[in-house]
Amino acid sequence: MTTATDPVVLVVEDEPQMRRFLRASLTSHGFRLVEAGTAKEALALATSGSPEVILLDLGLPDGDGIALTRSLREWSSVPIIVLSARGRESDKVEALDAGSDDYLTKPFGVNELLARMRAALRRASQPSGAPVIEIGALRIDLARREVTLGERELHLTPNEYRILALLARNPGKVLTHRQILKEVWGPTHVGETHYLRVYMAQLRRKIEADPARPELLITEPSVGYRMRDRG
Amino acid sequence: MTTATDPVVLVVEDEPQMRRFLRASLTSHGFRLVEAGTAKEALALATSGSPEVILLDLGLPDGDGIALTRSLREWSSVPIIVLSARGRESDKVEALDAGSDDYLTKPFGVNELLARMRAALRRASQPSGAPVIEIGALRIDLARREVTLGERELHLTPNEYRILALLARNPGKVLTHRQILKEVWGPTHVGETHYLRVYMAQLRRKIEADPARPELLITEPSVGYRMRDRG
DNA sequence: GCGCGATTTGACGCCGTCTTGAGGCGGAAG
DNA sequence: CTTCCGCCTCAAGACGGCGTCAAATCGCGC
Numbered sequence: 255m256t257t258a259t260d261p262v263v264l265v266v267e268d269e270p271q272m273r274r275f276l277r278a279s280l281t282s283h284g285f286r287l288v289e290a291g292t293a294k295e296a297l298a299l300a301t302s303g304s305p306e307v308i309l310l311d312l313g314l315p316d317g318d319g320i321a322l323t324r325s326l327r328e329w330s331s332v333p334i335i336v337l338s339a340r341g342r343e344s345d346k347v348e349a350l351d352a353g354s355d356d357y358l359t360k361p362f363g364v365n366e367l368l369a370r371m372r373a374a375l376r377r378a379s380q381p382s383g384a385p386v387i388e389i390g391a392l393r394i395d396l397a398r399r400e401v402t403l404g405e406r407e408l409h410l411t412p413n414e415y416r417i418l419a420l421l422a423r424n425p426g427k428v429l430t431h432r433q434i435l436k437e438v439w440g441p442t443h444v445g446e447t448h449y450l451r452v453y454m455a456q457l458r459r460k461i462e463a464d465p466a467r468p469e470l471l472i473t474e475p476s477v478g479y480r481m482r483d484r485g
Numbered sequence: 486m487t488t489a490t491d492p493v494v495l496v497v498e499d500e501p502q503m504r505r506f507l508r509a510s511l512t513s514h515g516f517r518l519v520e521a522g523t524a525k526e527a528l529a530l531a532t533s534g535s536p537e538v539i540l541l542d543l544g545l546p547d548g549d550g551i552a553l554t555r556s557l558r559e560w561s562s563v564p565i566i567v568l569s570a571r572g573r574e575s576d577k578v579e580a581l582d583a584g585s586d587d588y589l590t591k592p593f594g595v596n597e598l599l600a601r602m603r604a605a606l607r608r609a610s611q612p613s614g615a616p617v618i619e620i621g622a623l624r625i626d627l628a629r630r631e632v633t634l635g636e637r638e639l640h641l642t643p644n645e646y647r648i649l650a651l652l653a654r655n656p657g658k659v660l661t662h663r664q665i666l667k668e669v670w671g672p673t674h675v676g677e678t679h680y681l682r683v684y685m686a687q688l689r690r691k692i693e694a695d696p697a698r699p700e701l702l703i704t705e706p707s708v709g710y711r712m713r714d715r716g
Numbered sequence: 717g718c719g720c721g722a723t724t725t726g727a728c729g730c731c732g733t734c735t736t737g738a739g740g741c742g743g744a745a746g
Numbered sequence: 747c748t749t750c751c752g753c754c755t756c757a758a759g760a761c762g763g764c765g766t767c768a769a770a771t772c773g774c775g776c
Contacts, residue, residue, distance in 0.1 A: 296623060343594040347597060347600040354604070355608065356604075363574040364575050365575070365578050366574050366578060369581040372582065377608060395745090396657050397659075398657050411733060412708060415736075449735080451754060451755090452734090454738090454753095455733095455752085455756095458754095476753095478751070528736095533732080645722095677724090678763090678764095680724075682763090682766085683766090684723095686766065689765095696766090704764075705763090706732075
């Protein structure tokens with residue numbers, strides 16, 4: 255059973271038997287499959303299918319996998335794991351130096367393949383994309399810890415920033431006083447609702463056009479606060 | 486023959502014979518070697534030796550390599566290639582899932598090892614991008630370990646350089662005290678925030694026009710520091 | 717063993733942030 | 747109308763993080 259968040263794997267392989275085997279193994283372990291039987295197909299699908307990892311058989315009907323690896327590497331850094339019947343050391347060296355990330359000699363165990371795929375995915379996802387939240391003119395760059403309102407860069411104190419980031423990460427959702435206090439001041443301060451009032455006032459003075467009529471930081475009386483996400 | 490720009494490889498292996506073999510093979514192919522015979526040594530050298538890749542034998546006298554892999558992964562993303570006599574699939578899966586990048590079963594060919602090391606290094610160096618970083622008049626040559634300000638070449642102590650390089654590799658991004666301490670002093674010193682204050686002051690005295698009004702090394706109060714990249 | 721640079725540790729004052737309290741407003745309930 | 751409760755505002759003082767300087771210690775090369 256696959257879901258929308260499962261990683262996509264591009265399988266480049268021409269033997270029907272091997273394809274069936276991979277299809278069965280991978281879909282049952284949380285991957286979505288895109289399949290190509292030729293180098294040409296593979297190149298097209300590497301663009302349109304936007305796979306997170308590629309499994310590549312070296313023996314293809316229309317040209318060898320080494321050349322395919324090189325063309326992929328001209329523009330993409332998606333992990334490539336070569337699956338090949340050729341076990342000679344020189345084959346491995348050639349494939350790896352062409353730009354592939356790993357090399358498995360057939361026959362191989364499914365579990366090893368899956369583990370190597372996990373390793374490749376782990377590496378690739380490391381420089382995780384810059385999380386940036388935008389709400390109207392307000393822009394919060396979580397990686398840089400930077401808040402801008404239109405063109406102007408805002409200076410927020412540590413607590414102000416943590417509250418704002420927390421609310422912005424849950425746009426539209428009401429966060430209770432307790433939740434916010436626990437997250438920002440720690441579980442020992444969940445009773446100090448007064449802190450919140452002071453800080454919400456400071457934040458509003460900094461980010462609202464008219465702090466008396468808040469449009470972004472909405473009070474939910476006797477419940478908590480909420481970041482308006484639209485309209 | 487090795488030069489200053491050759492990549493450093495940390496070899497973690499207790500058998501003298503295997504060590505001799507690796508030493509001969511690697512130094513003749515453009516690597517500088519740092520060697521450890523125990524897990525404890527390895528952990529220390531992974532910090533102080535700042536290797537670009539680690540070769541790890543699983544059978545160590547003081548604990549297994551899987552545990553070592555996990556502790557390394559708590560703070561470092563340096564590529565780890567496991568070399569092991571154990572060829573069982575479950576061994577490979579365990580090692581890969583613990584955080585290693587590749588797994589080679591002994592005996593293996595030197596050329597395959599070298600190709601896999603090249604592949605690992607290629608991947609690792611990808612995100613860091615250019616080996617030279619320029620920010621205003623400041624210029625940091627990571628390959629040569631050289632820092633110039635305008636025309637003048639600056640002399641930085643080892644720790645000063647590591648801090649500066651770390652911040653410069655993440656321009657604009659806030660690095661927490663913990664992150665910097667972990668990267669420079671190792672995971673056992675994440676509490677020593679005082680070190681940072683002293684070293685930031687020294688760096689500012691060397692690279693800022695007016696150390697009292699820093700324009701490059703920005704303090705993010707009670708969070709960490711950040712290298713200004715624009716403006 | 718000596719000398720030098722680098723690192724670690726300690727002391728201190730400044731400044732921004734946080735905490736705290738007092739007071740005001742407005743709506744709902746009595 | 748009065749009272750109560752939750753919320754907002756303002757400001758003053760306490761607190762803690764930060765920068766700075768300097769002394770003590772470490773560690774390496776000679």
